[in-house]
Amino acid sequence: KQEVTQIPAALSVPEGENLVLNCSFTDSAIYNLQWFRQDPGKGLTSLLLIQSSQREQTSGRLNASLDKSSGRSTLYIAASQPGDSATYLCAVRRDNNDMRFGAGTRLTVKP
Amino acid sequence: DTEVTQTPKHLVMGMTNKKSLKCEQHMGHRAMYWYKQKAKKPPELMFVYSYEKLSINESVPSRFSPECPNSSLLNLHLHALQPEDSALYLCASRGLRGDSPLVMNTEAFFGQGTRLTVV
Numbered sequence: 001k002q003e004v005t006q007i008p009a010a011l012s013v014p015e016g017e018n019l020v021l022n023c024s025f026t027d028s029a030i031y032n033l034q035w036f037r038q039d040p041g042k043g044l045t046s047l048l049l050i051q052s053s054q055r056e057q058t059s060g061r062l063n064a065s066l067d068k069s070s071g072r073s074t075l076y077i078a079a080s081q082p083g084d085s086a087t088y089l090c091a092v093r094r095d096n097n098d099m100r101f102g103a104g105t106r107l108t109v110k111p
Numbered sequence: 112d113t114e115v116t117q118t119p120k121h122l123v124m125g126m127t128n129k130k131s132l133k134c135e136q137h138m139g140h141r142a143m144y145w146y147k148q149k150a151k152k153p154p155e156l157m158f159v160y161s162y163e164k165l166s167i168n169e170s171v172p173s174r175f176s177p178e179c180p181n182s183s184l185l186n187l188h189l190h191a192l193q194p195e196d197s198a199l200y201l202c203a204s205r206g207l208r209g210d211s212p213l214v215m216n217t218e219a220f221f222g223q224g225t226r227l228t229v230v
Contacts, residue, residue, distance in 0.1 A: 101153040
């Protein structure tokens with residue numbers, strides 16, 4: 001069974017800092033990996049999708065990388081803002097549409 | 112339109128009640144998911160429908176009964192729930208536009224969830 005781990009569990013940074021969130025998974029036979037953002041009590045907002053054949057995806061201040069062979073992905077957030085405060089979740093999709101989540105990283109960006 | 116709509120937004124039900132959660136999408140997606148999320152925990156996979164057929168059931172108790180009446184609609188029927196079933200229930204959809212693995216690698220979209228409280 002696929003196990004997905006995210007570190008750190010929580011992170012607090014001052015506004016303007018660049019930061020990296022980590023996601024690791026145990027089974028490298030994946031179709032894709034997706035990063036989401038979740039605000040308290042809300043649904044999930046898709047940030048970036050990386051296909052298994054890709055190494056990197058970028059959207060604005062966000063950059064996600066994937067090293068499938070080592071079972072790792074990182075989400076890089078540049079020039080963090082207070083509005084980036086949320087929980088960030090990675091989800092790994094295998095065959096049969098099985099999509100599993102890590103426990104998330106709770107990010108606080110202080111003004 | 113990348114919207115997945117869930118209704119109701121909030122639901123309070125007694126342990127003897129029967130209720131249903133509804134999820135709708137009009138993106139032509141043929142894979143639809145139900146997740147359960149407890150506070151400060153990640154979403155836990157419950158059910159997956161692929162082409163309107165149940166493809167994954169994560170050993171969910173029978174008091175939860177999913178239904179996919181057509182390609183746009185997903186229901187979760189609830190009966191005789193327990194207080195520990197109180198959670199945020201999330202629906203998601205993903206495109207399956209063919210049998211090629213290339214078109215199966217598509218982005219998943221989530222609804223805003225139904226906050227369920229069992230009293």
